[in-house]
Amino acid sequence: MSTTASPPRETHLPVHTAAAVNNRKRWWRRSIDWVGAKPIPLLFCIGLGLILRFAIPKPHTVTHKAWSMLSIFVVTVAGLISSPLPVGAWAFLCLTVTVATKTLPFKEAFSAYTNEVIWLVVATFFFSKGFMKTGLGDRVAMLFVRVLGKSTLGLAYGLVLGELAISPGMPSSAARAGGIFLPIIKSLSLGAQSNPKDPSARKLGAFLMQCQNQTNNSTSALFLTGAAQNLLCVKFAESLGVRIPNRWVTWTKVSCVPALFSVLVTPMIIYKLYPPELKSTPDAPAMAKEKLKEMGPVKREEWVMLATLLLTIALWIAGDTLNMATAVAAMIGLSLLLLLGVLKWDDCLGEKTAWDTLIWFAILIGMATHLTTLGVVSWLSDCVAHFLRSLSISRFGAFAVLQATYFFLHYLFASQTAHVGALYSAFLGMHLASKIPPLFSALALAYNTNLFGAITHYSSGQAALYYAAGYVSLHHVFMLGITMAVINFSMWGLIAAAWWKILGLY
Secondary structure: OOOOOOOOOOOOOOHHHHHHHHHHHHHHHHHOOOOOOOHHHHHHHHHHHHHHHHHOOOOOOOOHHHHHHHHHHHHHHHHHHHOOOOHHHHHHHHHHHHHHOOOOOHHHHOHHHHOHHHHHHHHHHHHHHHHHHHOHHHHHHHHHHHHHOOEHHHHHHHHHHHHHHHHHHOOOHHHHHHHHHHHHHHHHHHHOOOOOOOHHHHHOHHHHHHHHHHHHHHHHHHOHHHOHHHHHHHHHHHHOOOOOOOHHHHHHHHHHHHHHHHHHHHHHHHHHHOOOOOOEOOHHHHHHHHHHHHHOOOOHHHHHHHHHHHHHHHHHHOHHHHOOOHHHHHHHHHHHHHHOOOOOHHHHHOOHHHHHHHHHHHHHHHHHHHHHHOOHHHHHHHHHHHHHHHOOOOHHHHHHHHHHHHHHHHHHOOOHHHHHHHHHHHHHHHHHHOOOOHHHHHHHHHHHHHHOOOOOOOOOHHHHHHHHOOOOOHHHHHHHHHHHHHHHHHHHHHHHHHHHHHHOOO
């Protein structure tokens, strides 16, 4: 007698039991949904600091306090690269460690907040806000487009020269890109049926994006106040005993020939390397004219903004004669903008980038300065200089090696100011230990800092913005980045070598 097996019975949980299980699952997911510092970068930074401080033998010429300071500084730099927290938060955390471990007393740890360069940077960020709020930056850019924009190459020159004109009063290339030039380029490109993430991107938008991005390197290098990292370089150089007389004038006099040459030829080079499909842009001047018509006549606020900028630049130029610090001149300009109602205090309070920069900028300057006073920079510089001498390299051979190394190390950084804070003092110290002329070394490194701003899509704020617009593929970003890096490096090396020889820098 055969028996047929009955099918297995399905078991169902009661509705309330199933709901309880689902609730427990959701609670478990929420409990492991970590929202603090990124664990892996955080552990990496902590491990690196502990290994350097306790596992690596301390050189006998370096004090325990100096070795602790170096360990904390390395952790700070590692965090700037790996980003366990936002830059400002990570710098504050590392400053807290410095004070909590008594590596530095509280007063010394916070001493950099009284540094004039820090407040010069903050004041010039507020100038940037004034440019955007009044519309003066847009007006200047549109004037150049209206005059030069009939051809694609002419349009590129109009945008580049527009940025050059406003760069002394806007020390942030990211602010210039995001607040003024990126919206203009997008509008021009879409008007020419050149769309992002589309084959039509090469029609116009991709060329204009890359042209503006690559030329910005020299635009930022031309004036001391053209980029925040320039001011940081000057401060670090002076902390190592390199005197830069009449900072603003000296910087511009030394940079003007190579920077202007690069600004003039870079659009043509990009035009050959990465040509647009559209060679003529007859609608661009008409669009600029229409935009200017919409803006109306120059407003009172724009005249005040322009006059204040010219006054501030005049005070920077005459700073030594008037015995006036550059930061004081910027403060006078900012005070006028507040008194005359061009800027409101709420505008300044809302400029988060300025206050964030104040926090981490001062911390980096303070740490780097104490590394110098504690003898760490001189020890490291002497070690590298001794190694280079053992290779029988001349001092200018050493100069070339150090400059190239400093340049290509930027592939590890996502910020030019972070790069300066991490490496500028050490590399300048190596130059000085190799007997390379001090002012020549300090300014060459500072200009070099601007030239690597477009080698990747993450190398600077403006590079990230132009890439995010979607007109240039990542492959082309890297290919054009390294190609233009070599061209810029060579161009500045040749032109600057001749000009700086005439000026007597070496």
